[in-house]
Amino acid sequence: MTKSLSALLGTALVLAGCANQASHAPASAAPIAPAPATKPTVAADDNLNAVAWSQTALEHDLVYLETYRSAQSQLLTALKDKSWDALPTEDRTAPYKGLKPAVILDIDETVLDNSPYQARLIRNGGEYNEADWAKWCKEKRARALPGAVAFTQFAAKHGVAVIYISNRSQDLDTATIDNLRHAGLPVSGPDAFLGLGTILRGCDQVGTEKSCRRQLVGQHYRVLMQFGDQLGDFVSVLSNTDAGRNQAMVPYTKWIGSRWFVLPNPTYGSWEPALFNNEWSAPRDQRRQQKIDALRVD
Numbered sequence: 001m002t003k004s005l006s007a008l009l010g011t012a013l014v015l016a017g018c019a020n021q022a023s024h025a026p027a028s029a030a031p032i033a034p035a036p037a038t039k040p041t042v043a044a045d046d047n048l049n050a051v052a053w054s055q056t057a058l059e060h061d062l063v064y065l066e067t068y069r070s071a072q073s074q075l076l077t078a079l080k081d082k083s084w085d086a087l088p089t090e091d092r093t094a095p096y097k098g099l100k101p102a103v104i105l106d107i108d109e110t111v112l113d114n115s116p117y118q119a120r121l122i123r124n125g126g127e128y129n130e131a132d133w134a135k136w137c138k139e140k141r142a143r144a145l146p147g148a149v150a151f152t153q154f155a156a157k158h159g160v161a162v163i164y165i166s167n168r169s170q171d172l173d174t175a176t177i178d179n180l181r182h183a184g185l186p187v188s189g190p191d192a193f194l195g196l197g198t199i200l201r202g203c204d205q206v207g208t209e210k211s212c213r214r215q216l217v218g219q220h221y222r223v224l225m226q227f228g229d230q231l232g233d234f235v236s237v238l239s240n241t242d243a244g245r246n247q248a249m250v251p252y253t254k255w256i257g258s259r260w261f262v263l264p265n266p267t268y269g270s271w272e273p274a275l276f277n278n279e280w281s282a283p284r285d286q287r288r289q290q291k292i293d294a295l296r297v298d
């Protein structure tokens with residue numbers, strides 16, 4: 001084989017190898033698929049299980065039905081007993097003898113279900129704020145909680161005034177009354193809603209405490225029952241600590257289930273800030289850690 005022939009054969013083999021490699025290489029013209037867009041993740045929220053339970057658990061609805069049915073079964077007995085009164089001692093500032101009968105109910109998570117607002121906070125990764133809360137209230141879309149309509153209508157039918165004491169601000173009165181009526185709850189008039197900002201002359205309002213408004217009701221009515229999801233719906237809590245909360249309830253534990261009816265609310269309430277010394281200004285992760293530290297493990 002001559003030198004020139006060997007060179008030609010070598011060149012041919014090199015070209016064949018390149019061709020073989022090229023046949024297995026990806027086509028340079030093929031487009032590269034873009035990476036799928038990822039939805040921004042929302043940070044874990046301590047309130048997820050609480051709101052999910054409130055919205056989906058049958059047990060939640062059964063507790064409300066049980067509470068309101070129990071109250072309804074006792075209402076006529078309370079009505080006939082002229083010595084029956086459900087105001088705490090410090091709020092009974094006027095004699096109740098001869099006064100018309102009434103029941104006092106909180107609104108939020110007592111007769112109206114605001115869990116959709118809480119669900120929005122979880123999905124958006126936010127926390128409660130006055131502007132968003134007012135916007136939700138003005139939507140007037142909160143549904144009645146199980147048993148609340150039947151009980152309040154029963155009370156109204158038997159001549160018992162239905163009074164709502166709420167820490168919704170007084171400027172939400174129209175929207176709130178519209179929502180109550182739309183949900184089927186009886187509202188005799190604007191005086192049936194006593195929101196935050198209602199003034200009782202001679203009584204000093206302390207924060208969001210409801211004592212002055214209970215006293216106002218007590219001037220006109222003998223209160224047969226009270227309903228709420230917070231201790232402050234029944235009695236003034238002077239110190240929002242474990243000890244202070246327990247002390248406020250000690251004189252009235254015998255009234256639970258007969259004059260006072262407490263409904264469950266794991267989504268929010270004064271019980272929560274009691275776990276972190278009522279310091280809402282503390283960073284969210286710090287408050288969370290203090291709640292974890294408050295858990296019992298034995």
